[in-house]
Amino acid sequence: xxxxxxxxxxxxxxxxxxxxxxxxxxxxxxxxxxxxxxxxxxxxxxxxxxxxxxxxxxxxxxxxxxxxxxxxxxxxxxxxxxxxxxxxxxxxxxxxxxxxxxxxxxxxxxxxxxxxxxxxxxxxxxxxxxxxxxxxxxxxxxxxxxxxxxxxxxxxxxxxxx
Numbered sequence: 798x799x800x801x802x803x804x805x806x807x808x809x810x811x812x813x814x815x816x817x818x819x820x821x822x823x824x825x826x827x828x829x830x831x832x833x834x835x836x837x838x839x840x841x842x843x844x845x846x847x848x849x850x851x852x853x854x855x856x857x858x859x860x861x862x863x864x865x866x867x868x869x870x871x872x873x874x875x876x877x878x879x880x881x882x883x884x885x886x887x888x889x890x891x892x893x894x895x896x897x898x899x900x901x902x903x904x905x906x907x908x909x910x911x912x913x914x915x916x917x918x919x920x921x922x923x924x925x926x927x928x929x930x931x932x933x934x935x936x937x938x939x940x941x942x943x944x945x946x947x948x949x950x951x952x953x954x955x956x957x958x959x
Contacts (some may be wrong), residue, residue, distance in 0.1 A: 915949030
C-alpha cells in the first residue's frame with residue numbers, strides 16, 4: 798500500500814513517470830546508488846524524527862549526517878530518530894521506503910541544503926525497491942515547497958595516498 802500512496806501522490810503532481818523500480822534493493826544509500834547506477838550522494842535519504850509527539854521528515858544528501866548542534870539550533874531540541882517499529886504508523890511508509898510522498902497528514906517535511914550539491918536526486922518512492930528521479934526544483938515542487946534547512950555535515954574526505 799505504501800508504494801501506491803507514493804505513486805498516487807506523485808501522479809497528482811505529474812511525476813509518476815519518473816518512478817524507478819530497480820530489481821535490486823534500494824533500502825540503503827549504498828544499495829540504492831548501486832541499483833540506480835548513481836553516486837551515493839545523489840540519493841535523497843529521508844530521515845524520520847520525533848519532535849515531542851510531532852513526526853518530522855528531513856531529506857538529506859546520501860552521504861550527509863545530521864549535525865546535532867545544528868539540529869538543536871534549528872529546532873530547539875535534540876535529534877531523536879523515530880524507532881523503526883513506529884515509522885510506518887507515524888509516517889505512512891516503512892523503513893527502507895520512507896519518502897515525503899503520500900505520507901500521513903500532519904507530518905512536517907524539510908529539505909536539507911546538502912541536497913543542493915546535486916542537480917538530480919533520487920528519493921525513495923514508498924518501498925525498499927523504488928526511487929523517483931527529480932531535479933532539485935522538481936523535489937521542491939513535489940514536496941509542496943518544503944522549507945530548506947541546514948542541519949547536516951558532510952563526512953571528511955578520505956586522505957589521498959602518496
